[in-house]
Amino acid sequence: MEEFTLDKQWFDAMEARIPRGEVRTRFAPSPTGYMHVGNLRTALYTWLIARHGGGKFILRIEDTDQERLVEGATEVIYATLRKCGLNWDEGPDLGGPVGPYIQTQRRDLYAKYAQLLLDTGHAYRCFCTKERLDALHNENGLGGYDGHCRTLSQKEIGEKLSAGVPYVIRQKIPREGHTTFHDVVFGDITVENATLDDQVLIKSDGLPTYNFANVVDDHLMGITHVVRGSEYLSSAPKYNLLYEAFGWEVPTYIHCSPVMRDAHNKMSKRHGDPSYEDLLSMGFLSEAVVNYVTLLGWSPRGENVEREFFTLDELSEIFDIEGISKSPAIFDLEKLKYFNAKYLRAMDPERFYAVAEPYLKKAVQNPAIDLKLIAPLVQPRCDTFADIAPQVDFFDALPDYSTELYVHKKMKTTEENSLEALGETIPVLESLESWTYEAIHDALIGLAEKLALKNGRIMWPVRTALSGKAVTPGGAVELCQILGRAETLRRLKIGMDKLSR
Structure with a gap:
């Protein structure tokens, strides 16, 4: 030295x-x-x-x-x-x-x-x-x-x-x-x-x-x-x-x-607790992470004492070191999901599409599908971006599914009347001059009226045939519009074939 x-x-x-x-x-x-x-x-x-x-x-x-x-x-x-x-x-x-x-x-x-x-x-x-x-x-x-x-x-x-x-x-x-x-x-x-x-x-x-x-x-x-x-x-x-x-x-x-994982253990990368980068890769928004992490051990005071959601600029206005707690804070992934969901819902559609696009592209790789039509359907239905893929994977490929999905007590559908509904729907959609949301909507509603059926008796079988799922973002009309005429008709015919066996 x-x-x-x-x-x-x-x-x-x-x-x-x-x-x-x-x-x-x-x-x-x-x-x-x-x-x-x-x-x-x-x-x-x-x-x-x-x-x-x-x-x-x-x-x-x-x-x-x-x-x-x-x-x-x-x-x-x-x-x-x-x-x-x-x-x-x-x-x-x-x-x-x-x-x-x-x-x-x-x-x-x-x-x-x-x-x-x-x-x-x-x-x-x-x-x-x-x-x-x-x-x-x-x-x-x-x-x-x-x-x-x-x-x-x-x-x-x-x-x-x-x-x-x-x-x-x-x-x-x-x-x-x-x-x-x-x-x-x-x-x-x-x-x-x-x-x-x-x-x-x-x-x-x-x-x-x-x-x-x-x-x-x-x-x-x-x-x-x-x-x-x-x-x-x-x-x-x-x-x-x-x-x-x-x-x-x-x-x-x-x-x-x-910051603790639970009441007894500190968060630790060695024990698999997520880093900031991990949270982003898990589908969380940076703004939501920042908002939530700020509240891990600090509480706003005065008129903001009940508030949970703040921008960075708002936090810099009100941040007071006297609000820092000496009690350990527990990192709760479910609470972070709650914050993230609020941020996603509050986004304008253009911004949501911009940040969700990479996840949509990974989940739906068929270039014929317009991802901009899918984005508004998933925006109110996901807590993180990781929730997107499981909801929309059927757009790429129709999964193998059980015909029991056609049975819905509230919609009053059975396998038998679902087969009839699809049989009535196919010629109506085949004859549509333009494939727009309004045209598809009016055609399906008109068909239900003509057959003196409640809308669900047509919509549920169509949605099931198009998705092979019990739950989808968007209903029958949106799915028809996004899949396009040829793919819609192909999947409806597959549905009829399954129900006829």
């Missing part, structure tokens, strides 16, 4: 470039895979605090844990934030006044700030071997560092440095007293300093640990509000001691309780 003499002017210059006098928040993901729901919620709350306060939202990539990096994951982060509408003001791609915004590109900064702590007695070099550290742990892997290198003399340190012995830099936690920090969600929390471990700040490869880089970066980027998971509550006292050691102002802490 490089040794150097500190330059006060350099530190003064770093302080001088810190933006002040505005709300500044950051989302600082590690590029280790897809965006899970808890991470997305952190990004949302961080963005909403910045936008509500008229401030800046900063994107920072924390890539110091080189072993866990996943190729392409940074692009996934960019794409996810953009799909969610979470635009950033500063970041690796945009630049800004306090860059670089990728931690490994800031490597030289951390060493200088660690040296500052060494010089002021708030940190020390630890030369302990991995074997010695492993021996400190009990059989459960627990047991903190024993402070073996805290009291090394300058002579001993100099000898080890001259001999090239590898070392890490550890935070020198006070042995006496206590540390109190304030969190918006959990209030004041006090811990005894004696319970805190002398955490590693700089690893033997010269890279900072997550905890140290966070504190340095948050200060140098002027971050005023830090949103993170409640699992980091135990690290907050060490963060506070670092801020105090540097003489820096502590930001506002907002620790959020976890």
